[in-house]
Amino acid sequence: MRPFPHGELASFLSRGVDDIVSRDEVNQILKSTKPVIVKYGIDPTTAQLHLGYWVIFRRLKKLQALGHTVVVVLGTFTGRFGDPTGKTKARTLREKREVEGVARSLSIMVKKILAPSRTKITQNARWLDAMSLDTFFHLLSHFTVGQMRERDLFQKREHAGKEVYLYEFLYPILQAYDSVAINADLTIVGSDQLFNELQARKLQHSLGRKAQGIITLKLLPGTDGKEKMSQSLGNAINVFDSAEEQFGALMSIPDAAVPIYAELLSDFELAPLVRASAKGGIAARDAKMRVAETVVAEIHGTHDAARAKERFVGRFRKHEVTSHPSAKMGAHTIVDVLVEIKMASSKNEARRLLKQRGVKINGNIITDERHAVSHQDVIAVGKRRTVKVIRKTG
Amino acid sequence: MRPFPHGELASFLSRGVDDIVSRDEVNQILKSTKPVIVKYGIDPTTAQLHLGYWVIFRRLKKLQALGHTVVVVLGTFTGRFGDPTGKTKARTLREKREVEGVARSLSIMVKKILAPSRTKITQNARWLDAMSLDTFFHLLSHFTVGQMRERDLFQKREHAGKEVYLYEFLYPILQAYDSVAINADLTIVGSDQLFNELQARKLQHSLGRKAQGIITLKLLPGTDGKEKMSQSLGNAINVFDSAEEQFGALMSIPDAAVPIYAELLSDFELAPLVRASAKGGIAARDAKMRVAETVVAEIHGTHDAARAKERFVGRFRKHEVTSHPSAKMGAHTIVDVLVEIKMASSKNEARRLLKQRGVKINGNIITDERHAVSHQDVIAVGKRRTVKVIRKTG
Incomplete structure (x- = not known):
């Protein structure tokens, strides 16, 4: 068990980071040589993991390399009702069976990505299907209506005159309980999950446990460069797409999106990339190509990345001259x-x-x-x- | 199974009644000779039944006399969390054991009041302790945050800057499910329960069942003539108090409260009582005495009521002359x-x-x-x- 290399810790806690709660606690956790439990929750909505997930995974891999344990919580209970995060309208409920099928596929993928010896994959249906209504109501007694309504998302819906269903309203409590169930010390999530994970801290505290640290990361935009990367918006690049597909898709992002891709998916120095992207033309294209090659190399290895690049350049040249x-x-x-x-x-x-x-x-x-x-x-x-x-x- | 005597039905549906939902449906139910299930829910807060409950019981007895079945639901699940109705602050949670003890006492009392052959006493812990979180979340999917927030009580709290806890916010759903669990056709409740019972109608409808009819009655004030009769306010007259205690307590209510007592607890013609109460003095005292005697007689029989009156008058005279x-x-x-x-x-x-x-x-x-x-x-x-x-x- 190694402490976080001193020189890298500052970068880990700033690059791509949106918020840290609390910074002191998270600093302590990462400086120590005590292994910690890092929660990563995945909602089994689609059986695909896109680069938005990869943003988190590559940081989890770093923590695993230092000796920490990652507990991946597949939301086989919560997935039936659906995380309302970012949704402007209520989702339809899904069948237990369907969600469990998706979770099986995700489980196989996660095993390919993370270090097996330091990964535990579990499903929140394990504790939520077994939870009595009595226990749930006791959990609810720690939260007020006012606290839930503070959530951005709910306020946005309210202002837009759109309904929030009660099952959506209580979603944060379920997600919060996951941290209790697995004894999470730390979680790394997209910035849109901050509210939910703060409820976990509150709940852990109310139940007399140590509250987890939270690192939230900026959200990766999709290939359109605008919306958050998402399967349902059709702007996703999947982790298990071929090197060639990924390379092509990465080359299709707008120049303006290159810096955020580089920040979240590479360790490149950012300033030169920002300048090149702003410049446009050949400079931007070259910068984009460097980022694309690096991202693909991290996922598929340098060999496949180099070949994908070659092929892309070949096709590109052909298009230019044709x-x-x-x-x-x-x-x-x-x-x-x-x-x-x-x-x-x-x-x-x-x-x-x-x-x-x-x-x-x-x-x-x-x-x-x-x-x-x-x-x-x-x-x-x-x-x-x-x-x-x-x-x-x- | 007799239909409601035509001459009495109009009185049953107007005397002491605050609201009927829906009037047509309830009319149909009471005109038919088909036996119906009438729900009456009691929260096991204190092991006492005061005249506020009697207001309902005497109407339930009438329905039983016609052949209908009364299902008394003791809130052994909900009672742990507490009905927030009328409460300006959140209640502390109570132990399962304590609530069940109170329910046992109430059960004995209910058996003394209602006709045994047409009464079923049950506890909502039977279905709510057994309910999975999955089922509960499916119930929640029929309700929106906005619908719950419409509740008077919650708005009052909100305006007063007081918190509503999530377990209180969801209370109406639990009470609503009781009607589903026992297949209620009709319920008779105090007017402060209208919102909760309307949710039962909504839930029954959403689950493809026939929605229950609701009759809400005006609330009986306590002996102070101001607040709703309630054990915790110390203004209650209990059903199982002695005839003499009841008589004395009834004689202690303010003159102004006599008409509402008579409306809810007797079948007297109201106009003369209203006039007498307004007049005050001997006229009011005599009116109050007639009401007291009638109420006590309905509970303890005419013999005990007459004796209680005699004793009261004796003591009263003595006080006058002493x-x-x-x-x-x-x-x-x-x-x-x-x-x-x-x-x-x-x-x-x-x-x-x-x-x-x-x-x-x-x-x-x-x-x-x-x-x-x-x-x-x-x-x-x-x-x-x-x-x-x-x-x-x-």
């Missing part, structure tokens, strides 16, 4: 553009093509219906034809 | 008066005397610390001495 018929576009999003330039007969067909992964822009498969098409993009639909789009001016 | 030393008083409540006229050495002693049932006013034992003493009341403390108090004028 002259394509061009079409003028007034529309902005890929669905509208496909119809406008007559590569799809209707919006519905355009959506189907995207879903079937039949649409490429500059050689990268695009699935996001809201993908914004840029001037001089090369759009290919299946093997039918390839067109370079030119934005109408005026 | 000349007592008099003392002047400026204070209003019994505690202050006892100290003022030196029948107690301190307020604490005065409170102790009241608690020990050692203080009588006009022959009736007074236990309420806030009992207002009137001009010419005869106060006796133990066997020590008896004093007639005269209000200081000016």
